[in-house]
Amino acid sequence: MTTLAERLQTALAAEHSAIYAYGRLGVLLDKAGQKEARTGEEAHRARRDALLLRLAELKAEAPVAEPGYALPFPLADRAAALKLAAYVEDGVAASWRAALADAEGELRRQVLTGYTDAAVRATRWRRRAGVAPATVPYPGRKAQ
Amino acid sequence: MRKTGAVRTRANDHSGPGGFRPNRRGLLRAGAAAAVAGVAAPALAGCDLFGGPDAPPPPDALTGLLAGTHALVASYDAALAADTTLTALLTPLRDTHKAHAAALEAIMSPKPSPSSFSLPSAAPVDGDRKKILATLRTAEASAAKQAAEACVSTTTVRAVLVGEIAAARATHVEVLA
Numbered sequence: 018m019t020t021l022a023e024r025l026q027t028a029l030a031a032e033h034s035a036i037y038a039y040g041r042l043g044v045l046l047d048k049a050g051q052k053e054a055r056t057g058e059e060a061h062r063a064r065r066d067a068l069l070l071r072l073a074e075l076k077a078e079a080p081v082a083e084p085g086y087a088l089p090f091p092l093a094d095r096a097a098a099l100k101l102a103a104y105v106e107d108g109v110a111a112s113w114r115a116a117l118a119d120a121e122g123e124l125r126r127q128v129l130t131g132y133t134d135a136a137v138r139a140t141r142w143r144r145r146a147g148v149a150p151a152t153v154p155y156p157g158r159k160a161q
Numbered sequence: 162m163r164k165t166g167a168v169r170t171r172a173n174d175h176s177g178p179g180g181f182r183p184n185r186r187g188l189l190r191a192g193a194a195a196a197v198a199g200v201a202a203p204a205l206a207g208c209d210l211f212g213g214p215d216a217p218p219p220p221d222a223l224t225g226l227l228a229g230t231h232a233l234v235a236s237y238d239a240a241l242a243a244d245t246t247l248t249a250l251l252t253p254l255r256d257t258h259k260a261h262a263a264a265l266e267a268i269m270s271p272k273p274s275p276s277s278f279s280l281p282s283a284a285p286v287d288g289d290r291k292k293i294l295a296t297l298r299t300a301e302a303s304a305a306k307q308a309a310e311a312c313v314s315t316t317t318v319r320a321v322l323v324g325e326i327a328a329a330r331a332t333h334v335e336v337l338a
Contacts, residue, residue: 110328117324118317125320126313133309133328140332150253151336154260156328 021124022077024116025068028131031105031112032065033082038105041088045098050145054102057138061109064131071124099146106139110157132157221269226311226323229304230262236300240293243286247293254333261326268319298337305330 039058043051072079092101113132120128136156143151237255240247266273286293308327315323 114321114324114328117312117320120320121317122313126309129309129312129324129327132324133305133331136328137331137335140335144336149249152253152257152329152332154257154329155325156332158325 019115019119021116021119022072022075024112024119025072025075026077026080028109028112028116028128029065029068029072030080031109032061032068033080034086035061035105035109036065037082037086038088038101041092042098042101045092045095047095050095050099053141053145057102057106060134060138064134067127071127096146099142103139103142103146103148106135106142107157110135110139111159112157114157218271221271221273222315223265223269223311223319223323224273226308226326227262227265227269227273229307230258230265230326233258233300233304234262236297239286240297244290244293247290250336251297254336257329257333261329264322265326268322294337298334301330301333301337305334 036058039054039061043054043058046054069079088101089104090097090100092098110132113128113135116128117125117132139156140151234255237251237258241251241255286296288296305327308323308330312320312323312327
């Protein structure tokens, strides 16, 4: 059985990788996209910091950021950058979604906020990329 | 190697044996919530303070969320009927709400009867495209809040589905902007 602490550790690892990805993809976007990427990166940093606090409260280890992450596909142009942004947000959404059932009360509310924010940003990136529909029926769910 | 959920990690994996200690309190709390949820339902179902032994069981706690979902479907139906240029944008959103309604009905107990939702024959939509979208956006934002509250207060077993519905509604607000 996976514990709440393990779910939050997975979410933290996803937040680390999202921060890394935004640092790489921003330069390939137009001005408006870069602004959006900075906002996204800031949001993930805030989420990361909140997770560090929460894991300390739980007396659980906090995974550290890796020096680098293997990207799922070559990051060559604007289209790839938009695709990567949506991809990492989907991954973050999935990791928060997986923690919903293990959290209760106010903590579940925080988990839901992390999940919802990532799902909304994934949608925003797909919309910017011209993907239609930009939404999915069950955000962060693997097979649908 | 474990996947991080977003981008594959290249360096050390910290998740191996002896890494993180499972949190017992978290386990116990989750178990307690499940136990409470399991006990509460039969106790309520057997309540006969206000009726005989044949009194119908109280409606499922997700009844309000389901009603809100049906109301969203009706709003989209009306909007789709009013402006055919919105078909590509609105159809996937309407269908998502339909899927959510079916998923909720599948886990609710007692099963909601179709007649329990006297659907307001969705008020005819008037106004231009912009106004229609603004109305739907407001409805989705409010529905997202309703689902978020339901997610926080629901049982462990239902938290994921209700959370998915809350998140999906928030993404709808985004594309209606």
